[in-house]
Amino acid sequence: MNEALYVFPGQRGRPSVLFQSRGGLVPCRSREPGLQLTVKSISGCKCNAISSKNGTLMWEPDAFPFVKAKTCTDMSWIKEGELSLLEKISANILKAGPMPKHVAFIMDGNRRFARKKNMERQEGHMQGFNKLAETLRWCKHLNIPEVTVYAFSIENFKRTEDEVDGLMELARQKFERLLEEHENLEKHGVCIRVLGDLNMLPLDLQQLIAKAVFTTRNHNKCFVNVCFAYTSRYEITNAVREMAWGVEQGLIKGSDVSEALLSECLYSNNSPNPDLLIRTSGEVRLSDFLLWQTSHSCLVFQSVLWPEYSFWNLCEAILQYQLNHKSIQKARDLHREHQALQQLEADRACVAELLQHHSNGKPVDSQRRQEALLHYTSCREERVRDFLKALKHKRDSFFSDLCSESLLA
Numbered sequence: 001m002n003e004a005l006y007v008f009p010g011q012r013g014r015p016s017v018l019f020q021s022r023g024g025l026v027p028c029r030s031r032e033p034g035l036q037l038t039v040k041s042i043s044g045c046k047c048n049a050i051s052s053k054n055g056t057l058m059w060e061p062d063a064f065p066f067v068k069a070k071t072c073t074d075m076s077w078i079k080e081g082e083l084s085l086l087e088k089i090s091a092n093i094l095k096a097g098p099m100p101k102h103v104a105f106i107m108d109g110n111r112r113f114a115r116k117k118n119m120e121r122q123e124g125h126m127q128g129f130n131k132l133a134e135t136l137r138w139c140k141h142l143n144i145p146e147v148t149v150y151a152f153s154i155e156n157f158k159r160t161e162d163e164v165d166g167l168m169e170l171a172r173q174k175f176e177r178l179l180e181e182h183e184n185l186e187k188h189g190v191c192i193r194v195l196g197d198l199n200m201l202p203l204d205l206q207q208l209i210a211k212a213v214f215t216t217r218n219h220n221k222c223f224v225n226v227c228f229a230y231t232s233r234y235e236i237t238n239a240v241r242e243m244a245w246g247v248e249q250g251l252i253k254g255s256d257v258s259e260a261l262l263s264e265c266l267y268s269n270n271s272p273n274p275d276l277l278i279r280t281s282g283e284v285r286l287s288d289f290l291l292w293q294t295s296h297s298c299l300v301f302q303s304v305l306w307p308e309y310s311f312w313n314l315c316e317a318i319l320q321y322q323l324n325h326k327s328i329q330k331a332r333d334l335h336r337e338h339q340a341l342q343q344l345e346a347d348r349a350c351v352a353e354l355l356q357h358h359s360n361g362k363p364v365d366s367q368r369r370q371e372a373l374l375h376y377t378s379c380r381e382e383r384v385r386d387f388l389k390a391l392k393h394k395r396d397s398f399f400s401d402l403c404s405e406s407l408l409a
Helices: 067-074 085-095 110-116 121-141 154-158 161-180 182-188 203-216 232-248 259-264 311-323 325-358 366-408
Strands: 002-009 015-021 024-027 036-040 046-051 102-106 146-153 190-195 222-230 276-279 298-301
Touching: 085 121, 085 311, 102 121, 110 121, 121 146, 121 161, 121 222, 121 311, 146 154, 146 161, 154 161, 161 182, 161 203, 182 190, 182 203, 190 203, 203 366, 222 232, 232 259, 232 366, 259 325, 259 366, 276 311, 298 311, 311 325, 325 366
Parallel strands: 002 036, 102 146, 102 276, 146 222, 190 222, 276 298
Antiparallel strands: 002 015, 015 024, 036 046
């Protein structure tokens, strides 16, 4: 008999099982139908099962009476509960200083944690998700309204097939669970955004993600940005493609392309740049994560493995941000001024070229030059607004089409 480990509940409460293989845990859909199996829960209960044609498992409904309640709680995106008295006091002291409004996490160390605890890699990833839910609770109590997490890099597709399949299955369960607790997300006003190229993912996962994004799109109390099938270089390349598309469609001119416009074409265009970026596990690199957005952010590298991350680790990182807040703010202000000056100089150069072309080489007085500059700037801003509106419509249509496809399926 083969043996499988029960990990978490599936859609509508039906359990989902990951099978043990030499390369790790793989989803049951990868197994052939008709196999006689022994299913084992994380609490130690066992029963016999048989795999069906669609890859699901069939067993007696009362075989695991306690597993569902336990794992449903573990899979929740929002963990309820108050801070301890000491945590509350510490949080209030921190909140007396400048607080980050947007924190990004590179959640590194799940696999090392699994090796350290002699558990399967997939269980390490599961513990990592539980820690994310706990961290979101801490951020809520610290009045941090926006969090961005590096969930799955495009580079992760190079891992073993078994591990990638396991991560895709875990993602399915996460987003299924999110849809199940939509009322709780609405209560807390949580808006879920997924940043990355979803076309790289299996269609059923794309549809689940689209439903999650669509369901929470109007929530505005706090924002969770999940970077999935993402790298920063790919994001920047895609932004350049979007601008080229705009020029091709006649929505903008080549001269309208700028640093500011590229920022508006990134996946993260709806969010302010992170104030604080935290990477766990002791690695001191960004691994192609938010390279454009974190040029003026506080970067904190911590040695703790992600599943072992604590409230006090987060407080330490926030304290580092507060100690560097003035220099970060000064750098951001200088960059904004420099960007505005660059745009003004670019507009002046375009206006000078236009006036020279239309005046047949005759000198142009300063008043006419200023009027032409104001007119050109107004027209450019209008073109850019129309282009960004068209880009938003294109991206929204991608999600709405996926939702419609899932309803028809």
